[in-house]
Amino acid sequence: MPAPAIILVSADHLDVLEAEFTHRYAHDYDLRCATTCAEAEQIAREICDAGGLVAMFVTDSRPVDQPSVLHAFAAWRSVVPQARRLVAAHWDHFLDDAPSLRAGMAKGKYDAYLLMPRGARDEEFHHAVTDLLSDWGASVPDPEVVSVKIISPSHDPLTLAIRDFLDRMGMPNRVWHPEDPHIQQFLTQFPDRTYPFVYSPQRSGLSATSVRDVAHHIWGRPSDFKIDDVIDMAVVGGGPAGLAAAVYGASEGLSVVLLEAEAVGGQAGTSSMIRNYLGFPRGISGMRLAQRARNQALRFGTTFLTGWDVDTLEVGRDGAPHVVRTEGGEVRARTVVISTGVAYRKLGVPSIEDLVGRGVNYGAALTAAREMEGYDVVVVGGGNSAGQAAVHLSRFARSVSIVVRRSGLGETMSQYLVDEIAYNDRITVVPRTRVVDGGGDGALEWLCLEDVDTGERTTKQARGLFLLLGAEPRCDWLPEELVRDRSDFVLTGRDVPRELWVDDLPPANLATTVPGIFAAGDIRSGSMKRVAAASGEGASVVPLVHAYLAPAPED
Structure with missing residues (x-):
């Protein structure tokens, strides 16, 4: 297969872009140049018709044949929806054009707004380019480098x-x-x-x-790892809260083991692009955020046990350590941080459940998105995860319908995602509706949708159904001593019933009803259900662990 293409577009500054990209990218990418948006579109069509790939469009901020570069991106997106889109504004125009263009970036009309390089070794510029190319590479069905x-x-x-x-x-x-x-x-x-x-x-x-x-x-079995007789902190769950606890705990000298039943990152790890996480102005995928945090925790000495469900948690008594038991072995720990997150609720329609894995998916299922190219798909859910899934699917699917029971998305979804969805002409919001049936010959082919107000039913062709239906806690493995609320979320701090306080004082903010066991992230009653909030709780639990492990004062 030929090298993927990067298409450079500028009427007045093409020489600057071409020189900069040739030095850095000509070895691995097919660089194509155009002076007009129409020419760039034609180049993209020719590449796609020949079976090639377009990885990125790079354009200056003032096209000569379009009223705005945003119009150009809309046209290019119709040809190559997966390609990354970058504005490299000339230094004479960067400040003047920024106000009108940055609003478009917030709505997902393009991926980055940068100052065109003014000389050699503009690493900030190229860091953004390589980040975008890396994100694009992760969406390609057949990567060049295979592990x-x-x-x-x-x-x-x-x-x-x-x-x-x-x-x-x-x-x-x-x-x-x-x-x-x-x-x-x-x-x-x-x-x-x-x-x-x-x-x-x-x-x-x-x-x-x-x-x-x-x-x-x-990654091996727990018995394959040499674990000290008793460790300082066992973290159960490798989502943002668990990863943050592992990073901060290990960096401060605690011996830490993290157990994760599935892939590191939890539900956040399935997010195609998180645009409102602090410190990542161009956004970051949940997978990359999770892998960076995992590598950070490994660097400080955390041991990861991946693919192991925790069967039971045995509470230590009279100074004995807590015991985390799995099928492949056990971990004995002075403290335990519960950060197992939540699972998506089941739809409960038998005909739909029978097709899970055959077009029906719980969660974003990023890999399945690549299988949806050219088809119609439905996303059920009104939270940020559903919005991110819909935006990602729109890069592949012919159409994406977001089905919600509410009258719209504004009550449950971040505004930046609402705006991005409103702009995207491949995505349609279907309010006050639910999925009641579906079927197909061995795989999903159609869905039946019902208006929750009138009861009217319609049949829709769909090759993919992605269910992101809200949160159910994963608490069946927890001991009775850990008190939960009516929905089975773990109670901590002042939410613990007063009769269980000690000396009329509530437990610490993230402490449970069992000394030495803490809860952080979505599993905790009253949590915000946001990636940043979960990360903050994971970091905040470490001082509580230190305080618990500290020797008691003599007085």
Whole structure:
């Protein structure tokens, strides 16, 4: 396959852009130049018609054949919706054009607004470019650099689930058909394989029967790790709260083990782009945020046990440590941080549940989004996760319908996402509606939608259904001593019933009813259900752990 293209567009400053991009990117990308927006659109169409890929459009802020660069991006997006879009304004125009263009960036009309390089080694400019190209590369079905090979004769639910897990763990992967001539010699090493077959250079090959098989194969069992007899802090759950607790705890000298049943990042890890997280003006995908936090925690000494459900938590008594038990071993800890987050609620429609993994997905399922190219899809949910999923799906699907029971999205979704969705002509909001039925021949083909006010039903063709229906806590493994609210969220601090306070004083803000056990993030009763809030709680729990572990004063 030819190298992916970067299309540079400028009538007056093309020489500056071409020189800068040639020095940095000509080895790995096919650089194309255009002086008008119409010419750039034609180049993109020719590349796509030939089976090639367009990774990015880079344009100055003043096109000669469009009233605004935003009109150009709209036209280019209709040709290549997956390409990243960058404005590199000339220094003579940067300040004057910024007010009118930055509002468009907030609505997702393009990805970044930068000052055109004025000389050599403008690393801030190129850092933004490479970040955008990296995000684009993560959305390509067949990446150039492959960490894990998957051999499978079909895109069955298990193969898709394995790919989604590996994507969320930041491991580039690719699927080959067993009869692909390029891998025949490779397959002779594994004559007894069954499918899907997963190969990682570090761990050889595996005939997988579940996603957990893959996690254990690549990252090992708890018994494979040398863990001290009793550690300072066990973190259960690897979402933003758990990752923050691991980073801050390990960086301050605590021995930390983090256990995660699925992919590190939790629900936040499935977000295609979080644009309102502090410190990332161009946004960051949930997967990248989670992997950066994981690497940070590893650097400080955190041990990660990935793919292991915690079966029970045994409360330590009379000074004994708490015990976190899994099928593959146990972890004994002086303190435990519960940050298991929440699960999406089930739709409860039998015909829909039967098609999970065959067009029906709980959560954003970023890998499944790539399978939706050219099809109509439906997203159910009105929160930020649903909005982010819809925006991401619009890069691939022909149309995206957001189905919500409320009258709109404004009550439950951040305004920047509401604005971005309103701008996107591929996304339609269907208010006061619910999904009541669906079906297809072995995979989802249609859905039945019902108006919640009138009861009127309509049938809609759909190849994908993405269900992001709100939060249910994961608390079935917790001991009775940890008091929860009516919805089963863990109570902490002043929310703990007064009769359980000690000396008429409530537990600390993130402390539970069991000394030495804390809760942070979405699992906690009264939490904000936002990535930044969960990260803050994870960091805030560490001083409480230190205070609990500190020797009691003599007086």
